[in-house]
Amino acid sequence: MSTKKEQTRERMRDAASRSFRSHGYAGVGVDAIAKAAGVTSGAFYAHFGSKDGAFRDALEQGLDEVIGAIPQYQSEHGADWVRAFADYYLGKAHRDDLACGCAMTTLSPEVARSGPDVKALFETKMKKIAGLVADGLPGGDEEQRLSRAWSMLGILIGGLTLVRSMKSNRLAEQIAKSIRRGAVDAAASLRAGEDD
Amino acid sequence: MSTKKEQTRERMRDAASRSFRSHGYAGVGVDAIAKAAGVTSGAFYAHFGSKDGAFRDALEQGLDEVIGAIPQYQSEHGADWVRAFADYYLGKAHRDDLACGCAMTTLSPEVARSGPDVKALFETKMKKIAGLVADGLPGGDEEQRLSRAWSMLGILIGGLTLVRSMKSNRLAEQIAKSIRRGAVDAAASLRAGEDD
DNA sequence: GACATAGGATAACGATCGCTATCTTGTCAA
């Protein structure tokens, strides 16, 4: 129906998503988010109801992006998809762009401080993501693959946070290399004795 | 000299450290930190100069705690120290206590948003930590051990953030188990074919 | 061409933000 309204809503959702990732939940105000979307706080509250509501919306959208991206990497890169994904995840472009960065990494620390509703949403989406990852992993039974999927996600999230916190680009690159290798190893069936 | 002053300073440092870990840098105000230490903002600024200064102080103290803890785990648990450390790191007590949680996990997302000075401090301390971890790892040359150390730190940091963001305790426990195994594997010399 | 509707702007609320200037109070030396 109203294309204009949906366009505005999309701009606001994007602005909220980018702002929360860049500055954290408490690090940005409603006025600033609205301004970034080219509207005022009145429009913000008409659409989202509250700052919390906007965060929930941004979180859901951000994790849905991941849910969409995983199968795409799997079908595009085949058995080597984990390496390709880790390359992107720890690459300089993703490192340097907080605003467009993966929601798992930028938003999860905020979720850890949030209430049960936000955590429930995060949990649902992350279970989906871990399941998709596990589906693309070789060897072992389903439980083993899921376990490796959580490990891979964990090391990517922690690794990205780590490299983003370094001052020296050279050190960041060195750590990124280590994390990439760790992620690929975590995803592979270790006990099968695979090597690179 | 003045024991009273140092006691007050210590209380304020602790309050700042706990507050920043619990609520993030932007999530807590100077007045609240001062109040938690039993003083007012006047005393806060007399000691720290600025909110940034207090964060830097809390960050340094928090990472120094880790620097002290790693060798202790190594000497207490011998070759099995990584498993013991991971057990603590992902255990329920550490999961549920944001305020007393490891600074690497709670503060690094804030560092990623900070200026070069804070990043430089974080980098220096993390290099020290990774070096200590690497020293306690078996097999391989120094570069390989350091690489595994970064992987182990990454998976613990990301894993802890992940489990803290779950609503269900059962799922959190399941993920923690996966991360524990991943951390031990990341620390071990994979290519040597070690198993548990 | 008058009118209803809704998307969005505006203004303002009390509270809190980081920070500073000034004042009070407790302590110790002389």
Next chain:
DNA sequence: TTGACAAGATAGCGATCGTTATCCTATGTC
């Protein structure tokens, strides 16, 4: 006992916080 000093309290700065109530205005209908 008095005077000096410093630790900390108090009060207040302008700005921004999240939120609400009210107003404007563009659009589409009859």
